[in-house]
Amino acid sequence: MSAALPIVIEGLRYRVGDMPILNGIDMSVTSSGITAIIGANGAGKSVLLRLIDGLLAPTGGTIRIGPSDRPPPSTAFVFQRPGLVRASAAANVALALAPLGLGAGERAERVRAALRHVGLAERAGAPATRLSGGEQQRLALARAWARAPDLLLLDEPTANLDPASSHVIEDLVASMAVAGTKVVLVSHNLGQVMRLAEDVVVLAAGLAVEHGPVRSTLSSPRSPQARAYLTGEMPWTSFAALS
Amino acid sequence: MFQTLEETFRRLAALDPEVVAIAGLSLRVSLSAVGLGTLVGVPLGALVAVSAFPGRRLVTGCLNAAMGLPPVVIGLVLYLLLSRSGPLGGLGLLFTPGAMIAAQTVLVVPLIAALARQIVADAEEHLGEQLRSLGLGPARRAAILIYDTRFSLVTAILAAFGRAISEIGAVLVVGGNIDGHTRTMTTAISLETQKGDLPLALALGLVLIAIVLVVSATATLLRSHAMRAYG
Numbered sequence: 029m030s031a032a033l034p035i036v037i038e039g040l041r042y043r044v045g046d047m048p049i050l051n052g053i054d055m056s057v058t059s060s061g062i063t064a065i066i067g068a069n070g071a072g073k074s075v076l077l078r079l080i081d082g083l084l085a086p087t088g089g090t091i092r093i094g095p096s097d098r099p100p101p102s103t104a105f106v107f108q109r110p111g112l113v114r115a116s117a118a119a120n121v122a123l124a125l126a127p128l129g130l131g132a133g134e135r136a137e138r139v140r141a142a143l144r145h146v147g148l149a150e151r152a153g154a155p156a157t158r159l160s161g162g163e164q165q166r167l168a169l170a171r172a173w174a175r176a177p178d179l180l181l182l183d184e185p186t187a188n189l190d191p192a193s194s195h196v197i198e199d200l201v202a203s204m205a206v207a208g209t210k211v212v213l214v215s216h217n218l219g220q221v222m223r224l225a226e227d228v229v230v231l232a233a234g235l236a237v238e239h240g241p242v243r244s245t246l247s248s249p250r251s252p253q254a255r256a257y258l259t260g261e262m263p264w265t266s267f268a269a270l271s
Numbered sequence: 272m273f274q275t276l277e278e279t280f281r282r283l284a285a286l287d288p289e290v291v292a293i294a295g296l297s298l299r300v301s302l303s304a305v306g307l308g309t310l311v312g313v314p315l316g317a318l319v320a321v322s323a324f325p326g327r328r329l330v331t332g333c334l335n336a337a338m339g340l341p342p343v344v345i346g347l348v349l350y351l352l353l354s355r356s357g358p359l360g361g362l363g364l365l366f367t368p369g370a371m372i373a374a375q376t377v378l379v380v381p382l383i384a385a386l387a388r389q390i391v392a393d394a395e396e397h398l399g400e401q402l403r404s405l406g407l408g409p410a411r412r413a414a415i416l417i418y419d420t421r422f423s424l425v426t427a428i429l430a431a432f433g434r435a436i437s438e439i440g441a442v443l444v445v446g447g448n449i450d451g452h453t454r455t456m457t458t459a460i461s462l463e464t465q466k467g468d469l470p471l472a473l474a475l476g477l478v479l480i481a482i483v484l485v486v487s488a489t490a491t492l493l494r495s496h497a498m499r500a501y502g
């Protein structure tokens with residue numbers, strides 16, 4: 029079992045000034061693999077991921093990640109935009125390893141392995157900003173992979189990519205999950221959610237309105253909010269046909 | 272008028288040793304000040320940009336305001352500090368190139384820090400969250416963002432060099448415009464104009480412009496070369 033399990037979120041609230049953004053999210057993730065989070069724009073998906081990563085501090089409620097008797101698990105975050113520094117591809121991976129306190133030799137070896145893993149070994153010396161969009165997102169994933177995280181958070185990682193590049197990213201994410209990393213994926217691409225995830229959480233207006241296995245949740249949502257969102261996303265499907 | 276110009280070019284062509292010495296001192300003083308100002312101002316501006324602390328807006332406001340400090344007032348304050356009865360009088364720096372470097376450093380530090388803060392803050396908008404999620408502390412984030420914005424920072428440093436080499440108030444007050452010792456391009460131009468040696472003043476003026484152009488062209492060339500090579 030991943031060191032990042034279980035993820036237990038209770039009464040999670042987040043507000044900016046007096047604007048409520050998350051209104052008491054309760055959810056509990058206990059299974060390994062990939063958990064998807066879906067929901068309309070502005071539902072609070074990105075804020076939830078940032079709270080899980082510790083980039084934001086909750087204004088109410090709690091988030092517990094991993095067994096309570098162990099040190100907090102390591103996390104890695106891949107954003108919609110790859111967030112690369114104007115430096116070589118290898119340097120971008122290396123800077124992600126800086127806080128881990130590795131020796132120079134081991135660090136260089138991990139950088140090489142990470143670039144090889146995502147198929148960018150030949151581009152190690154290339155300026156990261158010159159890579160194509162798909163290559164940049166692969167580099168962002170290499171940076172996460174190199175840290176060997178217990179928990180990988182992905183915020184619409186393929187939203188800007190063409191289908192071929194998206195599939196490369198999906199394969200890489202799936203392989204990390206198989207290797208034991210717990211993955212939480214925010215996506216608007218329901219095909220992607222069905223291909224990758226085991227379970228799905230539906231957020232609406234700052235609340236987790238539904239959490240269940242992917243197929244049954246997408247095909248026969250129980251909450252009216254989830255039904256409304258899914259009807260908007262897949263107006264051409266009847267839910268009955270999916271199940 | 273025609274005679275003045277002819278005399279100007281005659282002196283330029285002869286590369287009057289006095290002109291060369293004055294230009295050399297100007298360059299030495301301003302490059303030293305900009306070098307020191309960069310070492311202090313860039314990390315200072317970057318740290319203000321990446322760290323959250325109470326009073327950050329006040330510090331930012333002060334830096335921005337200090338960009339416009341009048342050189343002659345900086346010179347005056349340094350004069351009071353360095354004069355024989357002042358708190359730093361024991362250093363014996365007054366009326367030396369060292370005092371001029373100190374004054375111009377004080378002049379350019381806020382300029383470089385304020386511009387660096389803005390440049391790094393813009394980069395932080397795009398990269399800050401990513402770097403924080405990697406668990407990097409403020410000092411590391413500042414260093415990475417300085418590296419990320421290095422090409423824009425060169426432009427800020429050039430602006431500081433332009434301000435330093437062309438100011439007159441600070442070097443005049445703390446240097447004293449002593450012939451052969453603390454006379455710079457700007458103080459010499461002012462003096463020669465007053466004395467009526469217009470050919471020398473003009474020759475100096477042309478050399479000053481040439482220096483600024485050569486320094487900024489060199490930096491711009493290096494910058495675009497580096498940008499092509501390293502993205």
Ligand SMILES: Nc1ncnc2c1ncn2[C@@H]1O[C@H](COP(=O)(O)OP(=O)(O)O)[C@@H](O)[C@H]1O
Nearest residue numbers: 044047049067068069070071072073074075076
């Ligand atoms: N720092 C912030 N300040 C003000 N409002 C914010 C901030 N961050 C997010 N919000 C608001 O919170 C809501 C949820 O945002 P977000 O989590 O990004 O939505 P999404 O589900 O599309 O990822 C949005 O209405 C957004 O405008």
Ligand SMILES: [Mg+2]
Nearest residue numbers: 073074075183
């Ligand atoms: Mg979002």
